[in-house]
Amino acid sequence: MADLPSQPAQEVARIPQQDEAELVARAVAGERAAFGVLVERYAGVARRVARAVLGNPEDADDAAQDAMLSALVKLGQYDARRPFGPWLLRIVANAATDRRRRRSVRRVEPLDVGLTAGGPRPDTTAQRRALSERLRQALAQLPERRRMAVVLFDVEGYSHAEIAPILGIPEGTVRSEVFHARRRLRVLLADWKEGG
Amino acid sequence: MKDPLPFDHRADPALGKALREALDPGDAGAFTARVMALAGQVRVPSWDAVLARWARTGVAAAVVVSLAAGYLVGRATAGPPAAVRPTVSDVLIAPPAHPGEVEVVLASVIGNN
Numbered sequence: 001m002a003d004l005p006s007q008p009a010q011e012v013a014r015i016p017q018q019d020e021a022e023l024v025a026r027a028v029a030g031e032r033a034a035f036g037v038l039v040e041r042y043a044g045v046a047r048r049v050a051r052a053v054l055g056n057p058e059d060a061d062d063a064a065q066d067a068m069l070s071a072l073v074k075l076g077q078y079d080a081r082r083p084f085g086p087w088l089l090r091i092v093a094n095a096a097t098d099r100r101r102r103r104s105v106r107r108v109e110p111l112d113v114g115l116t117a118g119g120p121r122p123d124t125t126a127q128r129r130a131l132s133e134r135l136r137q138a139l140a141q142l143p144e145r146r147r148m149a150v151v152l153f154d155v156e157g158y159s160h161a162e163i164a165p166i167l168g169i170p171e172g173t174v175r176s177e178v179f180h181a182r183r184r185l186r187v188l189l190a191d192w193k194e195g196g
Numbered sequence: 197m198k199d200p201l202p203f204d205h206r207a208d209p210a211l212g213k214a215l216r217e218a219l220d221p222g223d224a225g226a227f228t229a230r231v232m233a234l235a236g237q238v239r240v241p242s243w244d245a246v247l248a249r250w251a252r253t254g255v256a257a258a259v260v261v262s263l264a265a266g267y268l269v270g271r272a273t274a275g276p277p278a279a280v281r282p283t284v285s286d287v288l289i290a291p292p293a294h295p296g297e298v299e300v301v302l303a304s305v306i307g308n309n
Binding site for chain 2: 032035036039040043044047048051052057060061064065068069072073128131132133135136139150151153154155157159160175182185186189
């Protein structure tokens with residue numbers, strides 16, 4: 001079980017709700033394997049969302065782990081008529097936000113001019129790594145909510161309507177956050193756009 | 197990456213792929229194993245426990261409500277407080293409650309005489 005990869009993005013958001021409700025019921029009944037399936041399915045998205053908030057991968061994993069365990073304790077409160085993913089991701093988002101508030105404030109490193117103002121196309125592994133670093137830095141400059149919105153929308157495949165309850169904001173605000181995040185990222189990654 | 201439109205409801209695959217790579221946490225198996233190891237130490241409230249907690253709350257609420265209801269019903273059905281029976285000296289010393297009546301009685305007695 002532990003060696004299985006986490007569910008690919010976009011697919012997680014489309015897992016049949018009935019299936020998950022049954023898994024939750026079994027987990028609440030004490031079947032840890034059922035909870036394990038849920039953890040496997042959502043580990044990837046939970047860790048990515050936490051990392052979008054926290055930046056640091058270790059902190060993100062701690063937050064995602066806390067959220068998973070918190071969800072386990074609260075499974076009895078889950079409404080099986082609603083999709084499981086948004087319910088869990090709301091816990092993840094809150095855990096990451098709380099951790100970010102608790103931890104000592106880290107200085108946001110200014111973007112490297114060389115990274116933002118152009119550079120080689122990401123044809124090689126090193127270049128792709130540089131691109132990832134550039135994206136992480138670009139994300140770090142966005143407001144927290146905007147970061148989560150664009151990751152949930154463009155990476156994880158959730159709709160605006162599904163993201164709204166996760167972030168606790170109206171659907172129109174989600175739309176706006178995604179739009180502004182994309183615009184900002186597009187500006188910062190203009191050189192990559194030309195290459196990609 | 198396409199130019200985003202304000203009301204574009206479609207995900208941007210290129211941006212999504214790049215972001216996914218940038219946020220890739222790696223080693224999903226180790227993370228899952230770590231969570232599951234800790235999950236074994238977590239006490240999960242079962243349905244019975246949840247119901248029991250609600251039942252305890254319900255019983256406590258019922259007790260409070262029944263006490264309040266008993267108090268209100270008792271107040272509504274109870275008569276006025278029992279009057280203290282006056283002693284002979286109280287009656288003799290106390291001024292008449294209705295002095296006019298006494299005068300009428302005296303006048304009628306005197307009038308008859």
